Amino acid sequence: MEFDTITAISTPMGEGAIAIVRLSGPEAVAIADKVYSGTKRLAEVDTHTIHYGKLIDPKLDQAVEEVMISVMRAPRTFTREDVVEINCHGGLVSVNRVLQLILQQGARLAEPGEFTKRAFLNGRIDLSQAEAVMDLIRAKTDRAMNVALNQMEGRLSSLVMRLRQTLLETIAHVEVNIDYPEYDAEEMTHSLLNNNLLTVKKEVESILQTASQGKILREGLSTAIIGRPNVGKSSLMNALVHENKAIVTDIAGTTRDVIEEYVNVRGVPLRLVDTAGIRETEDIVEKIGVEKSRKVLKEADLILLVINGNEALSLEDENLFRAAAGLDKIVIINKTDLELKADMDRIKELAENSPVISTSLVKEEGIDELEQAIANLFFAGGIEAQDLTYVSNSRHIALLQQTIHHIDEALGGIEADLPIDMVQIDITRAWEILGEIVGDTVSESLIDQLFSQFCLGK
Ligand code: GDP
Ligand code: ZN
Numbered sequence: 362m363e364f365d366t367i368t369a370i371s372t373p374m375g376e377g378a379i380a381i382v383r384l385s386g387p388e389a390v391a392i393a394d395k396v397y398s399g400t401k402r403l404a405e406v407d408t409h410t411i412h413y414g415k416l417i418d419p420k421l422d423q424a425v426e427e428v429m430i431s432v433m434r435a436p437r438t439f440t441r442e443d444v445v446e447i448n449c450h451g452g453l454v455s456v457n458r459v460l461q462l463i464l465q466q467g468a469r470l471a472e473p474g475e476f477t478k479r480a481f482l483n484g485r486i487d488l489s490q491a492e493a494v495m496d497l498i499r500a501k502t503d504r505a506m507n508v509a510l511n512q513m514e515g516r517l518s519s520l521v522m523r524l525r526q527t528l529l530e531t532i533a534h535v536e537v538n539i540d541y542p543e544y545d546a547e548e549m550t551h552s553l554l555n556n557n558l559l560t561v562k563k564e565v566e567s568i569l570q571t572a573s574q575g576k577i578l579r580e581g582l583s584t585a586i587i588g589r590p591n592v593g594k595s596s597l598m599n600a601l602v603h604e605n606k607a608i609v610t611d612i613a614g615t616t617r618d619v620i621e622e623y624v625n626v627r628g629v630p631l632r633l634v635d636t637a638g639i640r641e642t643e644d645i646v647e648k649i650g651v652e653k654s655r656k657v658l659k660e661a662d663l664i665l666l667v668i669n670g671n672e673a674l675s676l677e678d679e680n681l682f683r684a685a686a687g688l689d690k691i692v693i694i695n696k697t698d699l700e701l702k703a704d705m706d707r708i709k710e711l712a713e714n715s716p717v718i719s720t721s722l723v724k725e726e727g728i729d730e731l732e733q734a735i736a737n738l739f740f741a742g743g744i745e746a747q748d749l750t751y752v753s754n755s756r757h758i759a760l761l762q763q764t765i766h767h768i769d770e771a772l773g774g775i776e777a778d779l780p781i782d783m784v785q786i787d788i789t790r791a792w793e794i795l796g797e798i799v800g801d802t803v804s805e806s807l808i809d810q811l812f813s814q815f816c817l818g819k
Pocket of ligand 1: 699
């Protein structure tokens with residue numbers, strides 16, 4: 362495939378110490394050479410080497426920038442094309458000047474995600490790996506980063522490829538039996554189909570089981586802090602935000618009017634959401650009743666129910682417990698620096714099996730225990746993200762669910778003794794759908810749409 366040479370600023374905009382302008386394509390080295398002045402021409406240097414020099418503006422005939430330039434020739438590069446990276450001072454003015462200079466020499470400004478798209482189109486990575494690059498850019502915690510890294514290394518791809526192979530062999534068997542019906546031991550075909558399909562189904566299901574965790578790692582655990590007025594909800598929120606680094610949220614497509622605060626609690630990204638006003642809710646039950654507030658609370662992945670330990674349990678507290686019954690929650694008995702007046706036995710009863718943690722937020726006590734409880738709840742037994750192939754991308758999840766659907770149809774067809782070539786249609790469809798995960802069978806418009814979500818310069 363023939364491509365032109367593209368360029369973009371590939372470091373985040375802002376006041377970094379250095380910035381990188383990246384070029385990729387057949388003319389990358391030649392274009393950089395037109396403005397570079399150093400001890401050697403870039404055309405003559407070894408691949409994967411870095412060179413100090415100056416950038417000359419040919420129009421002014423004067424040096425405009427001090428730079429370090431990396432030259433990496435195809436195919437051992439991210440895009441599998443010739444890649445040149447110009448490291449320059451990080452200020453907005455200087456990096457833009459370098460970019461303009463490169464554009465004037467005939468490079469084209471890259472579209473968002475175009476570097477990664479080229480890596481995909483040139484066969485360097487498959488689609489799920491390309492999507493992982495995007496996840497990596499947005500990863501909010503180390504664990505989320507690991508999920509993306511695993512995916513980038515192709516864990517999901519190789520799993521999907523193995524399953525597709527099994528389906529393909531199954532289809533081939535069916536073909537043989539259709540073409541040579543005299544060999545057809547019908548019983549055998551049926552049991553072989555059944556076994557293979559059940560195997561594939563089980564594996565897809567086990568990947569899907571990691572989906573909710575994967576999605577949470579990616580998008581954050583939406584968390585609502587509820588409790589009566591003055592029990593310490595704001596204090597809790599502040600404690601969580603201050604103890605943990607708040608995570609910058611700059612996700613394309615999120616609306617600005619939804620206030621979201623991300624905090625990283627021991628690898629679990631909490632998203633303190635304010636949709637439907639459930640970020641910090643005191644009079645929800647009073648306002649809309651137990652049943653309706655239940656509906657609202659169900660939207661949260663985690664509820665932090667705060668009680669003032671210095672007061673007797675009130676009817677309002679009991680109503681909050683009722684609204685949150687059966688949902689994932691942690692009960693927090695706050696103000697333990699003061700006299701305990703709440704009935705702890707009753708609280709334990711109302712809490713069902715949820716953890717009950719005592720805190721004194723003014724004295725900053727109990728916050729560690731609370732964080733540990735959050736992590737335990739999420740990682741049930743402390744499974745490390747690396748141990749599993751998490752699937753977190755909603756496109757992948759939808760495709761895996763469709764795969765199961767078609768496998769079920771095929772299994773049902775076998776059960777109902779449908780003609781085997783009818784069954785084959787569903788198996789083939791499952792094979793195709795799995796192919797969409799790795800990008801074997803996706804349409805061009807989908808590819809364009811996926812890559813356009815990337816940041817510029819990636
Ligand atoms: P909210 O209305 O539920 O958000 O409660 P706030 O976080 O605004 O706290 C209400 C009041 O309780 C404030 O004056 C806090 O300083 C105080 N407070 C919060 N946590 C504690 C605690 O652990 N002990 C004591 N003694 N006071 C607390
Ligand atoms: Zn408050």
